[in-house]
Amino acid sequence: MEVHVILLALIQGFTEFLPISSSAHLILPSVLLGWPDQGIAFDVAVHLGSLLAVLYYFRQEVVSLTHAWAGSLQGRDATSESRLAWCIILATIPACIIGALFGSFIKDFLRSGWVIAIATIVFGLLLWWADKRAQHLKSEYQTGWRGALLLGCAQAVALIPGTSRSGITLTAGLMLGLTRSAAARFSFLMSIPIILLAGSHQAVGLLSNPVAISWSAMSLGILVSFLSALACIHLFLALLERIGVLPFVLYRLGLGAVLIWMMAGQ
Structure with a gap:
């Protein structure tokens, strides 16, 4: 069990913030090794670990943005930080609406191996195309x-x-013309409210349908996903401008091909 917990938490922590699809990786242990689903409690734990990692890494930015946003509510003049905070809030709304309206449909009909494999390839190619055409001029504040x-x-x-x-x-x-680092930072910052909301929704579902919980497994999952996500954020931001997105695109193409091969062989 501990091996399952550590591996799945590592996968969640590393792939949550890399542009390589966490869902594509999380089906691999079940397909290749026959591992069972760890359940909603474990999902809540590993997402909490990832959330804590991004909050810790961007703690100064989070404090600054929160303070500026609160100031804007009190009628203070807009600043670059308050505008960015409002942008992050605005960017959270579409996923909340689509998730509320079509969440059940997505869960019932789009969580197949074929959908994951094809999306992994298609959106990997789209990432490569966007990077090739990008101007790489703007900061996240713009x-x-x-x-x-x-x-x-x-x-x-x-x-x-x-x-x-x-x-x-x-x-x-x-x-939009953002630099790679700026686009990544905005992505990390906008992950905070969406992970918080998704985790809260899962937690409410867990409370309404109580199940037996292994607190040791949850604690281990939180710790491992926190450490792996923290390492992922640091390395990704440190290397992104240097290596670009092509390594991740090639990885996605290879992963998608492997998933298609596995699906075809079943």
């Missing part, structure tokens, strides 16, 4: 409300398994 809405719609598309929330929002950011 996103604007139209850009925030586009990024929010992109995040909503990530409800399709295999898309990768990080990948599609990075793609949208590059299409």
